[in-house]
Amino acid sequence: MQTSFLDRLFDAGLLIDTGVDGLYGRGGRFEDVIVAFERLIDRVGGADGAEAMRFPPGMNRAFFEKSGYMKSFPQLAGTVHSFCGNELNHMSLLKCMEVGEEDWTKGQKATDIVLTPAACYPLYPTVARRGRIPMDGALFDLQSYCFRHEPSQDPARQQLFRMREYVCMGTEQHVTDFRQRWMDRGVKMMQDVGLDVTIDVANDPFFGRAGKMLANNQRDQNLKFELLIPITSVARPTACMSFNYHQDAFGAKWGLHLEDGRVAHTACVGFGLERIALALFHTHGLDVAAWPADVRNTLWG
Amino acid sequence: MQTSFLDRLFDAGLLIDTGVDGLYGRGGRFEDVIVAFERLIDRVGGADGAEAMRFPPGMNRAFFEKSGYMKSFPQLAGTVHSFCGNELNHMSLLKCMEVGEEDWTKGQKATDIVLTPAACYPLYPTVARRGRIPMDGALFDLQSYCFRHEPSQDPARQQLFRMREYVCMGTEQHVTDFRQRWMDRGVKMMQDVGLDVTIDVANDPFFGRAGKMLANNQRDQNLKFELLIPITSVARPTACMSFNYHQDAFGAKWGLHLEDGRVAHTACVGFGLERIALALFHTHGLDVAAWPADVRNTLWG
Numbered sequence: 001m002q003t004s005f006l007d008r009l010f011d012a013g014l015l016i017d018t019g020v021d022g023l024y025g026r027g028g029r030f031e032d033v034i035v036a037f038e039r040l041i042d043r044v045g046g047a048d049g050a051e052a053m054r055f056p057p058g059m060n061r062a063f064f065e066k067s068g069y070m071k072s073f074p075q076l077a078g079t080v081h082s083f084c085g086n087e088l089n090h091m092s093l094l095k096c097m098e099v100g101e102e103d104w105t106k107g108q109k110a111t112d113i114v115l116t117p118a119a120c121y122p123l124y125p126t127v128a129r130r131g132r133i134p135m136d137g138a139l140f141d142l143q144s145y146c147f148r149h150e151p152s153q154d155p156a157r158q159q160l161f162r163m164r165e166y167v168c169m170g171t172e173q174h175v176t177d178f179r180q181r182w183m184d185r186g187v188k189m190m191q192d193v194g195l196d197v198t199i200d201v202a203n204d205p206f207f208g209r210a211g212k213m214l215a216n217n218q219r220d221q222n223l224k225f226e227l228l229i230p231i232t233s234v235a236r237p238t239a240c241m242s243f244n245y246h247q248d249a250f251g252a253k254w255g256l257h258l259e260d261g262r263v264a265h266t267a268c269v270g271f272g273l274e275r276i277a278l279a280l281f282h283t284h285g286l287d288v289a290a291w292p293a294d295v296r297n298t299l300w301g
Numbered sequence: 302m303q304t305s306f307l308d309r310l311f312d313a314g315l316l317i318d319t320g321v322d323g324l325y326g327r328g329g330r331f332e333d334v335i336v337a338f339e340r341l342i343d344r345v346g347g348a349d350g351a352e353a354m355r356f357p358p359g360m361n362r363a364f365f366e367k368s369g370y371m372k373s374f375p376q377l378a379g380t381v382h383s384f385c386g387n388e389l390n391h392m393s394l395l396k397c398m399e400v401g402e403e404d405w406t407k408g409q410k411a412t413d414i415v416l417t418p419a420a421c422y423p424l425y426p427t428v429a430r431r432g433r434i435p436m437d438g439a440l441f442d443l444q445s446y447c448f449r450h451e452p453s454q455d456p457a458r459q460q461l462f463r464m465r466e467y468v469c470m471g472t473e474q475h476v477t478d479f480r481q482r483w484m485d486r487g488v489k490m491m492q493d494v495g496l497d498v499t500i501d502v503a504n505d506p507f508f509g510r511a512g513k514m515l516a517n518n519q520r521d522q523n524l525k526f527e528l529l530i531p532i533t534s535v536a537r538p539t540a541c542m543s544f545n546y547h548q549d550a551f552g553a554k555w556g557l558h559l560e561d562g563r564v565a566h567t568a569c570v571g572f573g574l575e576r577i578a579l580a581l582f583h584t585h586g587l588d589v590a591a592w593p594a595d596v597r598n599t600l601w602g
Contacts, residue, residue, distance in 0.1 A: 016354060016427055019361045020413045025423060028353030028442075052329030053317060056461035057358045057446050058416075060320045070398060070405075074384040074391055079409050080416060081382050082450040083375040087509040090375055097371060103411065104371075108380050110406035111450055112321045113460065115359075115381060122326060126317055141329075145358050145446065149383040149412055159414065160357035208388040 005232055005282065006155045012286040021151040022159035029288055033277045034162070036299040038143070040193075041164055041271060044185050050141035050166055055122040057145035057160070058113040063125045066253070069117055072206050072214065076148040078115035081108035115147035119163040120268050124254040127169065132259045137170025139178075143273075156231045156238045156275050164271040169256060172247075175267040179225075179243050182269040186227045186241045194295045195229050195279055202226040202239065223247070229279040240275045244268050306533055306583065307456045313587040322452040323460035330589055334578045335463070337600040339444070341494070342465055342572060345486055351442035351467055356423040358446035358461070359414040364426045367554070370418055373507050373515065377449040379416035382409035416448035420464040421569050425555040428470065433560045438471030440479075444574075457532045457539045457576050465572040470557060473548075476568040480526075480544050483570040487528045487542045495596045496530050496580050503527040503540065524548070530580040541576045545569050 009015040016025030026034075058080060064070075069077055083093065085107065096104045116122065119142040127138065142165040150157060168178035183199060190197040202224045203215035218224055223245050228237035244267060250256065251264040258264050284291040310316040317326030327335075359381060365371075370378055384394065386408065397405045417423065420443040428439065443466040451458060469479035484500060491498040503525045504516035519525055525545050529538035545568060551557065552565040559565050585592040 016356075017430075018356075018423060018427070019363065023357065023359060023361065023414060025357075025427065026355040028355075031353065031355050052332065053326050054329075054332050055317075055319075055326040056324065056459075058324060058448070058461050060324065062320065065398065070384070071395060074386075074394060076383075078381040078383055078412065078414070079406050080379040080448070080450075081406070081409070081411075082377075082379055083371070085375075087511075090509060093375060094372060097366065105380050105382070105411035108382070108411070110382075110404065110409070111379065112452070113324060113379070122319060126319070126326065129318075147359070147381070149381075151413070158357075160359050208391060210388075 006153055008286060009155055009278075009281070014281060014286060015155060020159075021153050022157060024155070024158060030277060030281075033280055033288065033299070034273050037193075037271075037273065037276055037280075038164060040189060040299060044189055045141070045166060048139055048166075050139040052141045053123065053126070055116065055119070055142065055144050057116050057147065059116045059122045060125070061110070061112050061114045063122065064114040064117075066125075067121060068253070069121075072204065072211065073117070074207055076150060076205075077117060078147040078149055080111045080113045080115065081105070082111050083107065084109045116144055117148065118146055119144045119165040119270065120167045123167055124250050124256065124266075128254045128256055132257050133169050133264050135171070135259050137168060137174045137178075139169075140167045141165075142167065154232055156278050158274055161275075162273040164273055165268050167266065167268040169251070169264045169266045171258065171262075172265045175265045176245060179245055179267045179269065182241075183225060183227075183243050186243075186269070190227065190229065190240070190276075192294075192298045193280060194292055195283055197240075198228050198237065199225055200228060202242065229275075229283075231275065231279050231282050238275055238279070240272050240279055242270050242272075244270070307454055309587060310456055310579075310582070315582060315587060316456060321460070322454050323458060325456070325459060331578060331582075334581060334589065334600070335574050338494075338572075338574065338577055338581075339465060341490060341600060345490055346442070346467060349440055349467075351440040353442045354424065354427070356417060356420070356443065356445050358417050358448065360417045360423045361426075362411070362413050362415045364423065365415040365418075367426075368422060369554070370422075373505065373512065374418065375508055377451060377506070378418060379448045379450055381412045381414045381416065382406070383412050384408065385410045417445055418449065419447055420445045420466040420571065421468045424468055425551050425557065425567075429555045429557055433558050434470050434565050436472070436560050438469060438475045438479075440470075441468045442466075443468065455533050457579050459575055462576075463574040465574055466569050468567065468569040470552070470565045470567050472559070472563075473566045476566045477546060480546055480568045480570065483542075484526060484528075484544050487544070487570070491528065491530065491541070493595075493599045494581060495593055496584055498541075499529050499538065500526055501529060503543065530576075530584075532576065532580050532583050539576055539580070541573050541580055543571045543573075545571070 013027040226239035227241035256264040314328040527540035528542035557565040
């Protein structure tokens with residue numbers, strides 16, 4: 001079932017096979033849907049006056065290390081490595097690649113860059129440098145390609161995908177209000193483009209047995225909700241948005257303080273752009289011209 | 302001089318310091334300029350009917366290896382590595398990160414993904430799978446984030462940057478005509494946005510002493526031209542576009558054949574989007590609202 005939807009996407013030129021599971025090119029019509037949905041996000045969120053920042057798909061390794069990502073999700077991270085040798089090393093490298101018996105990548109050295117695991121990771125250290133956060137809060141609008149090393153033939157589980165995010169910093173009341181507002185908006189937006197949604201409490205895919213406890217804790221405290229839409233399975237719908245309340249954990253880690261000196265609370269709302277496009281293609285068919293008029297109107301009207 | 306332009310870009314919120322040379326976030330107004338310039342490219346190239354494809358910032362490592370990039374530019378490539386261990390390995394990893402004496406990244410294993418070095422690299426194997434190329438040629442429209450490991454404080458030399466490309470495949474005449482057409486268009490486009498341009502023969506930054514010969518050969522045969530605009534130095538203007546004729550080298554490597562069985566020739570034209578935006582900010586100032594009316598009109602009119 002999953003493979004067949006992927007094959008249909010390849011056949012229609014919406015996704016492009018690269019020979020690696022979870023790594024796909026996008027056809028022009030697939031991109032058009034992403035662009036249109038991002039404009040819809042702009043219209044819904046625009047009046048909030050968020051500050052737009054666009055980080056590249058890689059981030060400072062030092063900040064990544066400090067984030068604790070390797071504690072929670074070591075299996076998903078991607079570090080970037082480069083050749084740092086001289087001409088003699090280069091000749092050995094080329095011989096190694098030619099013979100093909102040994103793994104040539106062993107000589108690669110880690111650079112200062114790690115692939116961005118979620119669009120908001122580079123934001124916290126950036127805001128921390130600026131000084132204190134106003135008592136009425138701060139709001140940021142982010143989008144970037146993100147990497148997660150989880151090869152899969154489910155087109156909704158890609159290794160490189162785009163996440164659009166709003167991140168709110170302020171008092172507990174301020175950021176939990178923000179999260180609730182986007183849960184309401186998210187449901188309405190998806191209904192407006194003809195998608196069948198539910199919202200449920202959720203947890204992150206923490207690594208290992210110790211991670212199970214973290215996951216249970218996250219669920220018990222209602223820290224993460226997901227907006228779910230059926231894509232490759234009706235029984236297990238796919239998370240297309242997530243709504244995360246970090247309490248003061250990120251504020252304490254990164255030194256984010258409100259003007260009165262208290263540690264800021266933070267929350268973020270993320271859109272999985274490829275997943276939303278896939279949900280639209282799965283629900284309304286692969287031919288955009290044949291989508292229901294009201295859906296087309298919401299996206300391109 | 303270079304550092305000071307970078308500092309002014311940081312101060313104006315156009316670029317965002319991440320603590321790593323050549324790795325910057327982009328402010329909303331910087332992005333607006335990139336979006337506007339891409340729309341200008343769309344208008345100029347739109348009637349050519351190129352097929353749009355958008356690849357993510359990483360590509361299949363097997364294709365990257367076959368491309369020969371590690372022969373020519375080993376120092377610039379970025380391979381993506383992940384943790385592939387069990388819970389015991391994870392505990393050792395965390396201890397290693399905590400103690401900080403040993404390099405924790407040594408245990409990372411290369412994945413099937415390498416960062417894309419130029420927007421067109423994933424295209425050739427994709428087109429090769431499709432079968433023969435029509436005698437009147439094939440044309441593709443690409444854009445992606447690209448990685449080059451060359452840390453620098455010159456804002457025009459970034460490690461992660463976006464490249465927009467058109468790639469043409471066909472007979473020698475067809476693809477060299479394409480290249481000449483875009484050299485003319487490129488000069489006109491830059492003049493229309495008030496930039497002072499020259500075009501010159503150029504070469505790629507091939508690695509080592511053996512690379513010098515390749516570079517000389519490329520220049521002697523006029524295989525690469527660059528459109529240059531002063532950004533951080535008037536004496537050494539920055540390449541903001543490149544115009545590359547590959548003869549039948551890529552056609553032969555990837556098995557790209559015309560309908561009559563001959564090996565296809567290929568050429569590509571690349572826009573360095575961040576560099577063009579930087580040239581605009583350097584030439585017209587950091588306040589977009591104060592740019593000359595005709596430039597604003599060309600970009601947003």
